[in-house]
Amino acid sequence: MSDDRYPFTAIVGMADLRLGLLLNAVSPAVGGVLVRGEKGTAKSTMVRALAGLLPSIAVLRDCRFACDPAGPDPQCPDGPHTAEPAGDRAARLVELPVGVTEDRIVGSLDLERALAEGVKAYEPGLLAQAHRGVLYIDEVNLLQDHVVDLLLDAAAMGRSYVEREGVSVRHAARFLLVGTMNPEEGELRPQLLDRFGLTVEIAATREPAERAEVVRRRLGYDADPAAFAARFADEERALAERITTARALLPSVVLGDPALRQITAVCAAFEVDGLRADIVMARTAVALAAWDGRTAVAEEDVRKAAQLALPHRRRRNPFDAPGLDEEQLDRTLAEHREPEQEGEPEPEQDREPEGEGPDGEGPQDDGPGPDGPDGGGGGAPEPPTGPGAPPRAEAPADGSEPAQPAAEAPDAAPQLPHPAGPARETAPVAAGEPYRTRLFKVPGTGRGAQGRRSPAETDGGHTVRARRPGGQLTRLHLTATLQAAAPHQVARGRAGRALLLRHDDFREQVRQGRESNLVLFVVDASGSMAARQRMTAVKGAVLSLLMDAYQRRDKIGMVTFRGSGAELALPPTSSVEVGAARLEQLPTGGRTPLPAGLLRAHEVLRLERLRDPHRRPLLVVVTDGRATGGRTALADAGRAADLLAARGTAAVVLDCESGPVRLGLARTLAGRLHATAVTLDELRAEGVAALVHAHRSTVSLPSRKAA
The missing domain is CATH 3.40.50.410 (von Willebrand factor, type A domain)
Incomplete structure (x- = not known):
């Protein structure tokens, strides 16, 4: 592990996030993790620390796409691969910046050389770099929607496609996808939320002792990163070995019909759209069993899989917060439990919740168990929010309840966040039901971020005209290019059927879509x-x-x-x-x-x-x-x-x-x-x-x- 990376096992608390990341490390087919939480909660630190635990990978030395020597990608642009010498390297952590462009993600194709010289000159993008590693998207909710769609499509299919005017390049792109976001800065669309396998809500602990331990460890790391990392080297090594062992056990895990019926019953009871949730829950439950060293999926695996895979799929309108009714989950599992399961022994080893029902809530689960000091299941303080709970219990006295008598208004007024005017103030009233409104647009043609309101020049949309490229050519306007080159063919000495092109002939598309x-x-x-x-x-x-x-x-x-x-x-x-x-x-x-x-x-x-x-x-x-x-x-x-x-x-x-x-x-x-x-x-x-x-x-x- 690099000395400049904070140790994964040194992070205090956040048991659910720890477990979600490790399950994806065991089985990338789970579909990635979306981490939702307030700022300053070590989201990025934990994701970066995970990369140091992943097993090293064997690669072909002359392949830019990290092909596995045991099974090279037959469509690899650097192929076909022969018996080239192989070497090992660490799995990469590739970070995606917020302002990333589509060409930077999928790679860029030199269209001028492709058309003028017949050369397929392709520069790999971030998806190629992340192959067989981790792709980390910080502030995923701030990315443009078409970029998020592209990333999630690649993650789901395990392959990246580049299509430019009849020139096609495709390569393998399988990676562990992790996105982090602060909900205060905006939500992802429900369609995009559904594409992430698991979601984890995190918040800073309200326990003074745990907060003190977080500060103590961070100061120790800043003072001497190498010495701090050495303190946790044994625990890091043990956790990395456990990931490798669980990966090897994963193909042997059996998802029995009773567990599968519970999975489908839970998804049906919570009325999630489509069948992706059922598939993700099944893969997560299998990964949980492998993580615990078992070859059969237990009911507690199903319960924990639901807690990780369903909350973000429960949103019904833009103002709903993700969540899961724990009592309804317990009832559904009990109703579809096989009779013979009643007398079975409880799950063994380090599964602290023990599958006993409502007392085995998700934040208490220390799935990673012996992976190092974690504050004794540090996720536990998060749901009650500690000393902050009593003020929240008083929140309904904000005047939004229409049935409150007028005599209560003086009590509610001091809690309002706005300063009172010189005249008497009226307590807040609830809004009426929302409805579909007329569309108002900003006139003219803008150049803002892609959206769905006003006309603008965008990367998507329909082509309205052609122009000379100002930089690298990315969107070729083929007809305009041919029209520009055609009058000069005799002067250029054209002899055969091939068209002679020069740099000044190329034209790019100007597309008009809509902006936000x-x-x-x-x-x-x-x-x-x-x-x-x-x-x-x-x-x-x-x-x-x-x-x-x-x-x-x-x-x-x-x-x-x-x-x-x-x-x-x-x-x-x-x-x-x-x-x-x-x-x-x-x-x-x-x-x-x-x-x-x-x-x-x-x-x-x-x-x-x-x-x-x-x-x-x-x-x-x-x-x-x-x-x-x-x-x-x-x-x-x-x-x-x-x-x-x-x-x-x-x-x-x-x-x-x-x-x-x-x-x-x-x-x-x-x-x-x-x-x-x-x-x-x-x-x-x-x-x-x-x-x-x-x-x-x-x-x-x-x-x-x-x-």
Whole structure:
């Protein structure tokens, strides 16, 4: 093991993550691990430490694709392989950066040489480097969707494909896939979550003794990495040997019909989509038995496999958190237990939960057992969250329960995160049911990250034109290339049928797809919006727009204004779940500082343009247009709106005014913003086809001016 790698057995706690990684090391067919957790929980440290435990691999010295000498890949681009001398090397850990491109992942093909010289010049990518090793994706939820799709397809098929204008390269790509993510920065789509075999939720322990031990070990490692690693060398060696032994035992493990029926019954009871969960659970249960040195799958293997393989497959809408009902799991296993199993001995060795039912919960499982000091099953403190539990028990007193009597409002008010305005504050009300909304786009053609909202030049989509390549040619436009070369063939001395090409002839495709945007909500939370029925409808509308932003891969942010000013309630993020939670907790009441809300939005957008100049914003102002301060305040609001319009900010105003007498102030504000004004009723996609056709010129927002 390299001295600069933190020892795997030195990591305190996190028993479930430890077990999930080791099971994939034993059986890569399990399908990888997705690690979900807050920042600073040693996710990356543990993944990097795992690579030092993997057995070394035999390779062909002249093969760039790490072919196994015992069975070389017949489609290897460096093949066909003869009896070349073989050598051993350590399994690689390949890390995937967040901004990685498709060509860097699958490799790049020199199209100019392929067409002009007939040479298949191929440079292997990261998938080739990770073959028979570990592919680690930090912040996997921040990768573009098409990149994640490509990675997961390669992991599922064990092969990478490169197709470029009739030139095809394919090679083996089998690796242990590990992804880490912080849910606060956004979720993966359910379809992508399902492609990861296992998922593990981790959080920092709340036990002072364990936290002290983590700090103690880290300081010891920083002071002398080599000496620290030597302390755990024996345990690392024993764990590596156990992985090798379990791999050798894996083909001998029998998955009997009783265990298989329990697996399928559990998947059916939890209503998971498709059959991938059943297959992953079966492979995980077999790996668990091999890890424990047994040749038959036991009920406790099935239970633990369910805890690792099902939680992330239980999401039904974007705002659901992954999870598993332990009591339902126990009931299902008991109902489908074979009668003869009742008298069987309990699983042996180091399986601490002993399969006794509800007391054998996942965080108590020390699957890796003798792999070194782990704080005595350090995953155990995570579910109760230690000293933090009592405040969470009081959380329902946030005013979101409609049945609470009015007398409880004073108790709830001090817990609200927002400062109270000068007038009386109304406790938060629940949002109405979300619905499908109309689609609002930013006009023009952008160059932002791929998404599903506004037109943009992207790597995907359909080809709209051709141009001279600015760098390496990656997307050849064959017709345009031939048209550019054809007039010069006589002058170049063409004699046969072959076309003579020069560097200046090549043209690349320009593709148009759709991009994601930054949707910034500016929500009026003042007293004029405080009527409970009205605010329920308004929150339901904003929640619906949040759902739409999730589906279109947008980033979101939220500015709220009430009382004496405006605040950034949610900095721009990819996590619509956090946005929904902030919206649910939003109280109302006080004055209406509309100019402050617009100016705060202008400042937020200014900073975001500096951070991400290619991501275009869409401003959604939710208000009835009234402003405290009379004409002076309305004039200030108009000037703030002019400031936003001058930057070419595309905007939509959600007009929340109701009642028989309407002042039309929100529509006046929309005019100053050069924005589309939409009422709550007009926001719904259902039943507005005639409205969309009638206002097609206004639904497409005005062109964005240059900054």
